[in-house]
Amino acid sequence: MKINLQDTIANVLVCQDKLGAQAGPADLTESKLEQNLLFTIARHQNALDWLIDKHASGKVKLRTRKVLRWALAEIICMDGVPAPHVVDVATAFVKRRYSPHEAGFVNATLRTICSIIQQGADLFQDAPVHVKLRLPEILWLKWIRQFGEEQTTILANDILQQASTCLRLRTFPPQKDPTIPKELQKLQPFPWAPDQAFFTTTKRAKLKEILKGKTKFYVQDPATLLAPTMLQPKPGEVIADPCAAPGGKSVAIAEMMKDCGILLASDVNPNKLDTLRENLKPFTCASISQQDATEFKPPSLLDGTILDVPCSNTGVLRRRPDAKWTFSNKKLDELVEIQAKILDNTAKYIKKNGRIVYSTCSIEHDENLAQIQKFLERNQDFILEEHQLILPTTDHDGAFAARLRRR
Known part of the structure; x- marks a missing residue:
């Protein structure tokens, strides 16, 4: 399926504006590509902003920053689109949507960062620790005090990972000899809910079909x-x-x-x-x-x-x-x-x-x-x-x- 990256940018920008206390990335669009981009941008936002501020030649407008976040998320965190194409698409989008001057700014900033990547340098070598961990400084400091540095690093790395879909086997009404679809993998019992059976889905799983099946499950994190x-x-x-x-x-x-x-x-x-x-x-x-x-x-x-x-x-x-x-x-x-x-x-x-x-x-x-x-x-x-x-x-x-x- 051919993907129109110009439309993708536009939709992602609209969704970014709607992110808030009552709406997460998965709530704002049905497109798996756009959801993935929103999650990626949100996970790495302060690192992307740090890169932008470090390598931009002047003050960055918020509307321009949002396009740069999208482009850098594609270039650094994802591998579906070649970096030069991302730069061209982002530049053309800003030129058409905003102004030639802002397009030139976007082009120069992205090409500077791409040049550093091509040289094999660590983009975040001199970034603050909380930026490397993709945490806001306020949360990083609170977790250091509460959990210590080692546990905070583990937490920061774990929450960057994509959450899998978990299904709980319904316990009432009782299900006699429930048939477990082969696309589900049973998880080890969790100590706080030892009597509950949880399963995770494989990439081949068709969730809607499983939930409509004879065996009853409920989508629920353990x-x-x-x-x-x-x-x-x-x-x-x-x-x-x-x-x-x-x-x-x-x-x-x-x-x-x-x-x-x-x-x-x-x-x-x-x-x-x-x-x-x-x-x-x-x-x-x-x-x-x-x-x-x-x-x-x-x-x-x-x-x-x-x-x-x-x-x-x-x-x-x-x-x-x-x-x-x-x-x-x-x-x-x-x-x-x-x-x-x-x-x-x-x-x-x-x-x-x-x-x-x-x-x-x-x-x-x-x-x-x-x-x-x-x-x-x-x-x-x-x-x-x-x-x-x-x-x-x-x-x-x-x-x-x-x-x-x-x-």
């Missing part, structure tokens, strides 16, 4: 089972999930409850409720509503709740590499405040001896154990029974969960 397993929901209980969309943890909870009891699944975002309803459609125990988790009010006291609160997403940077570049202390403080409100509000509705499992897809101490410690200071009728932090690897995302019980 780390997302940490919180539902820690909650230990039982048939007949009243369980809430006030931050439920898109529904992966709610589905796991409903399966553990064997569709017996009451599961109150809600979310503040009305645009996500259709997906939540679709995912919970097989379960009669599920009641779905739109509610703000900071003001969540169930019709009765709860045996348990899972609070998968809004967070910085630093545990899922393989899937959301763009989140690295929007991370800030200000946003972190705002998230911590929202998380505390959700915790305090929901705690009012927990029965005596009932439990809360607080959950994030962040690996930041402020959002995780520090948040729990502050909650316990404010709510002395709760105790901390268990907590676990899973760091992201090439096999799974990162996650945190803590189980609190009312005395």
Whole structure:
């Protein structure tokens, strides 16, 4: 199939502008090529910008920088298009879209960098460590303090890898002698969810056909089972999930409850409720509503709740590499405040001896154990029974969960 790189640049530029807290690269286009480019640019953005600033002859306009990012991602990180052709396409695009002067600037900058590559030199020899690791300086410094230099380097390298698609074998209704498609490879059991069977797809796998097959699977990263397993929901209980969309943890909870009891699944975002309803459609125990988790009010006291609160997403940077570049202390403080409100509000509705499992897809101490410690200071009728932090690897995302019980 012939690819029009001019159209590809245009589409990628539009998608870059839409990257944000609620939309990752995979959400913005169905084109696998464009998704791959968006992921690549997002993974390496500060390194690409460092190269641009080092070798450009003057100030770089944002619109020009975005084209240069695309071109350098193609030249340095991908091998599908020869570098000279990338330079010609980028130059022609900027000349047609913006101005001949900017086109000349793009051409000169790219040819300078290509010349260095041809000489076999290390493009990033004198780059700062955080640039070499493709991390924003603020996150690099936080991780150094929290995990140390060696672990931070491992984390940085792991989150640069493409996340594979994982499927979980559905556990309810029970599946007698399930047939596993040959395109799936079974993963070793994960210690936080030993009873769950996970599979990864090969390149030949046709995901839509597998999901429509007789054997029932759910697309789900293994780390997302940490919180539902820690909650230990039982048939007949009243369980809430006030931050439920898109529904992966709610589905796991409903399966553990064997569709017996009451599961109150809600979310503040009305645009996500259709997906939540679709995912919970097989379960009669599920009641779905739109509610703000900071003001969540169930019709009765709860045996348990899972609070998968809004967070910085630093545990899922393989899937959301763009989140690295929007991370800030200000946003972190705002998230911590929202998380505390959700915790305090929901705690009012927990029965005596009932439990809360607080959950994030962040690996930041402020959002995780520090948040729990502050909650316990404010709510002395709760105790901390268990907590676990899973760091992201090439096999799974990162996650945190803590189980609190009312005395």
